[in-house]
Amino acid sequence: MTFWQFAFKNVTRNSRAYFAYFVSSSFSIAVFFSFAVYLFHPKLQNFDMTSEISGLMIFSEVVIVFFSFFFLLYSIGTFLKVRKKQFGILTILGISRKQLHRLVFMENMLIGILSIFFGMQFGVVFSQFFLLVTAKLTHVPGIYLYGPTNAFILTTIVFLSLFIIVSTFTPMLIRTKKAVHLLKTNGGKQKERKPSILVSLFGAICLFGGYALAGNPKYFVSVNPQIGVIYMVSSIFVIPTLVTIGTYFFFSQIS
Incomplete structure (x- = not known):
């Protein structure tokens, strides 16, 4: 086995x-x-009315990457604490510190590659939402989903680099202690962690709110053009935040 x-x-x-x-x-x-699909859309490259929104999109891309870095680092750091006993067993079986760090790095990269693949598949569907709202606000004909090669390349490069950086930092979170101590950490009688109803409910509310906002662009645009613009700009920050927080809190309780 490799x-x-x-x-x-x-x-x-x-x-x-x-x-x-x-x-x-x-x-x-x-x-x-x-x-990224929005930013590289051929119909929007030379359209003046979208320049300000494009600036917000670029800023949002930076915010997402910045937030994702610390979120991923925190998430994997919390998960590593649960695996202290497993690390202790591997140490007793003869794994070196260098090999342990290499193992954690590889696990992170596997999750990262799978996340990039499935995330972009879902993004193809989700990007239609942004193009639909933009078409309603700008009245530009021909705003349709295209073959977003540049978006695929940019997303892959950015998040592959991000996962490499996070995977490099992650082994530093492993406290190198004696194997006996690592085993005792999770040894003995330990109460099983019960899921928090309040935390699960909070996560579910955030998830519901995020998907409700993302799934009803036509309603906000049809009410009033100004409301549509406010919805478009605010959704850039609100929807990702609600769904990311909701996903983490909800699934961390049921997993």
Whole structure:
């Protein structure tokens, strides 16, 4: 068995714990990809009315990457604490510190590659939402979903680099202690963590609110053009924040 195969088995074995991390990452990638589809759309490149919105889109891309970096680092750091016992067993079996760090790096990269792939697939669908709203606001004909090659390239480069950086920092979060201490950390009688109803409810409300806003662009645009503009601008920040927070809190409680 190669090291990559071992890392893959670890990811599948801990798939339930990794689920919230994977879903949150995939959604962040989907939103980033949707904005990139908008920015590179051939019908909007030379259209003056979209210049200000394009500036907001670019700013949002930067915010998403910045937020994703710390969110991913925090999420994986929390997950590593749960795996102290597993690390202790691997240490007893003879794994070196360098090999342990390499294993964690590979696991992170596997999750990252899967998140990028599925996130962009979902982003293809989600990007139609932004193009629909833009067509309603600007009255520009021919705003349709195209073959977003540049969006695929940009999203892959940005998030692959982000996951490489996060995966490089992650091994530093592992506290190198004696194997016996690592085993005792999770050893003995330990109360099973019960999911918090309030946290789960908060996550569900955030998820519902985010998807409700994302799924009703026609309603806001039809009410009033000014409201449509406000909706378009605010949704850039509100929807990703609500869904990302909701996904993490909800699935972290049920996983």
